[in-house]
Amino acid sequence: MGKRKIICIACPLGCHIEVSEDKSVSGYKVTGNQCKRGEKYGIKEMSNPTRLLTTTVKLRNSYLKRLPVRTNSPIPKGMISKCMREISKIEASAPIKTGTVLIKNILNTGVDIVSSRSISDLSQTDVV
Amino acid sequence: MQIEYDVVVIGAGPAGLAAAIEVKRNGVDSVLIVDRDRELGGILQQCIHNGFGLHLFKEELTGPEYAERFINELKELQIEYKLETMVIELTKDKVITMVNSKDGLLTVKAKAIVLAMGCRERTRGALNIPGTRPSGIYTAGTAQRFVNMEGYMVGKRVVILGSGDIGLIMARRLTLEGAEVLAVVELLPYSSGLTRNIVQCLEDFEIPLFLSHTITKIQGKYRLEGVWVSKVDDKRHPIEGTEVYIDCDTLLLSVGLIPENELSKGADIEIDTATNGPIVSESMETSTDGVFACGNVVHVHDLADYVTLEARRAGKSAAKYIKKLLQHKKDNIIISPGDGVRYIVPHHVNVDNLEDTLELFLRVNRAYMEKNLIVKLDDTILAVINKKRLVPGEVENIRIKSHMIRDREASFMTIEVQSEGV
Numbered sequence: 001m002g003k004r005k006i007i008c009i010a011c012p013l014g015c016h017i018e019v020s021e022d023k024s025v026s027g028y029k030v031t032g033n034q035c036k037r038g039e040k041y042g043i044k045e046m047s048n049p050t051r052l053l054t055t056t057v058k059l060r061n062s063y064l065k066r067l068p069v070r071t072n073s074p075i076p077k078g079m080i081s082k083c084m085r086e087i088s089k090i091e092a093s094a095p096i097k098t099g100t101v102l103i104k105n106i107l108n109t110g111v112d113i114v115s116s117r118s119i120s121d122l123s124q125t126d127v128v
Numbered sequence: 129m130q131i132e133y134d135v136v137v138i139g140a141g142p143a144g145l146a147a148a149i150e151v152k153r154n155g156v157d158s159v160l161i162v163d164r165d166r167e168l169g170g171i172l173q174q175c176i177h178n179g180f181g182l183h184l185f186k187e188e189l190t191g192p193e194y195a196e197r198f199i200n201e202l203k204e205l206q207i208e209y210k211l212e213t214m215v216i217e218l219t220k221d222k223v224i225t226m227v228n229s230k231d232g233l234l235t236v237k238a239k240a241i242v243l244a245m246g247c248r249e250r251t252r253g254a255l256n257i258p259g260t261r262p263s264g265i266y267t268a269g270t271a272q273r274f275v276n277m278e279g280y281m282v283g284k285r286v287v288i289l290g291s292g293d294i295g296l297i298m299a300r301r302l303t304l305e306g307a308e309v310l311a312v313v314e315l316l317p318y319s320s321g322l323t324r325n326i327v328q329c330l331e332d333f334e335i336p337l338f339l340s341h342t343i344t345k346i347q348g349k350y351r352l353e354g355v356w357v358s359k360v361d362d363k364r365h366p367i368e369g370t371e372v373y374i375d376c377d378t379l380l381l382s383v384g385l386i387p388e389n390e391l392s393k394g395a396d397i398e399i400d401t402a403t404n405g406p407i408v409s410e411s412m413e414t415s416t417d418g419v420f421a422c423g424n425v426v427h428v429h430d431l432a433d434y435v436t437l438e439a440r441r442a443g444k445s446a447a448k449y450i451k452k453l454l455q456h457k458k459d460n461i462i463i464s465p466g467d468g469v470r471y472i473v474p475h476h477v478n479v480d481n482l483e484d485t486l487e488l489f490l491r492v493n494r495a496y497m498e499k500n501l502i503v504k505l506d507d508t509i510l511a512v513i514n515k516k517r518l519v520p521g522e523v524e525n526i527r528i529k530s531h532m533i534r535d536r537e538a539s540f541m542t543i544e545v546q547s548e549g550v
């Protein structure tokens with residue numbers, strides 16, 4: 001049976017918790033946590049850990065060379081490097097607005113890659 | 129030519145933006161915000177990771193998204209701003225000299241000023257690491273700007289000195305971009321970064337963290353070739369014989385931030401040696417009448433949300449000052465750090481200016497578990513606050529109801545970590 005030591009990040013306390021598989025409803029037993037949130041976090045980290053991914057894509061037609069992007073919701077931890085490879089294939093062009101979808105449903109995760117800032121193009125004088 | 133404004137805000141990062149907005153919201157229309165960068169938002173624009181706004185918006189935003197909310201508000205309120213404009217001098221009588229390539233040299237007279245210049249990274253020069261001076265050594269924030277905005281990758285095999293938040297964030301960022309982060313080296317026996325960053329930036333990517341270690345030598349003629357890492361003893365001195373060579377082409381330094389107060393010093397503003405920032409009142413007013421300060425120029429915060437809250441207080445106070453509603457008196461209550469506390473901001477309080485709560489930020493000098501923070505007014509204990517965990521890397525935010533202070537005629541307030549066996 002699997003067993004793992006994890007530092008809980010549900011709050012700044014950072015409890016050192018231990019999660020092991022058992023025959024309960026959730027399938028896991030969490031020890032060392034000081035609150036309910038720690039239990040929830042521990043189970044999630046063992047069963048399906050997810051992360052929000054933030055990175056950049058190449059940007060054309062602007063005073064900056066990179067556009068910050070993010071997943072619009074968390075993706076499975078194991079998908080991070082595959083998603084990075086997909087994201088590296090695309091380019092964006094200014095002007096662009098926050099939340100613009102750049103990749104729809106990346107690698108069938110149901111998650112979109114969206115722009116995380118607005119940026120004007122080179123013709124705009126507003127910025128300088 | 130001399131231009132006049134009621135309030136001038138210096139710096140358009142999270143502190144400056146929130147302060148300028150608050151000035152205008154409180155009924156003062158003549159406000160100008162100045163920044164040396166080409167766009168508003170300050171360092172938030174290079175902090176593309178999430179985690180901003182959890183306190184303020186109950187949402188996890190990235191740095192640029194957090195900035196954009198304030199930039200939009202600033203524009204909606206039609207607050208005037210000047211970009212690519214560098215303030216070069218500030219005087220006690222609130223005359224600001226600035227330069228840019230459009231206006232040339234510009235003198236602005238303000239009735240009130242809000243200092244929001246933020247902070248600067250400590251560099252290799254501040255650490256005196258022996259060795260050669262090759263290329264490939266960056267402060268973590270510079271590397272962050274190169275990678276996230278300018279589109280330059282800084283290297284392939286990376287060592288990071290210091291486990292401050294920017295260093296941890298960059299360890300993950302460079303790994304995602306294909307570099308190999310070989311080690312994060314921390315002098316202290318604990319990380320100065322947030323726990324969530326240790327987990328999500330290092331553990332997720334199996335990046336080793338060496339606590340109680342430091343870099344003792346830098347090697348390489350043109351480009352960095354490697355660094356020597358040694359274990360340190362409890363006095364933080366390298367232990368002979370423990371050195372290990374790490375072959376790398378890039379070294380990032382994440383070894384602390386220093387509030388940027390050259391302008392403040394020019395205006396004779398008193399600086400606290402513990403924070404390296406101006407000494408401020410409950411209204412965030414400095415030792416110079418009508419000059420306010422907020423954000424990392426006052427003390428280094430670990431969350432942008434706290435910067436915003438502090439900046440709102442400074443902005444509101446500046447507006448009050450313009451409307452002649454801010455009270456001044458000589459015998460403010462002096463707030464000073466007691467045992468175990470490194471600093472407290474603000475440094476003194478005039479109860480006449482308090483609304484319903486007095487908001488304090490403090491940092492302890494070492495890690496404590498299960499300890500009480502004791503707030504004393506003169507010799508009376510005002511409050512005992514139990515803390516499960518107190519670490520130097522995380523700022524504590526303490527709020528005290530104003531009536532508790534107002535009802536007593538006190539002249540000193542102290543906060544200390546309760547000692548053993550009390």
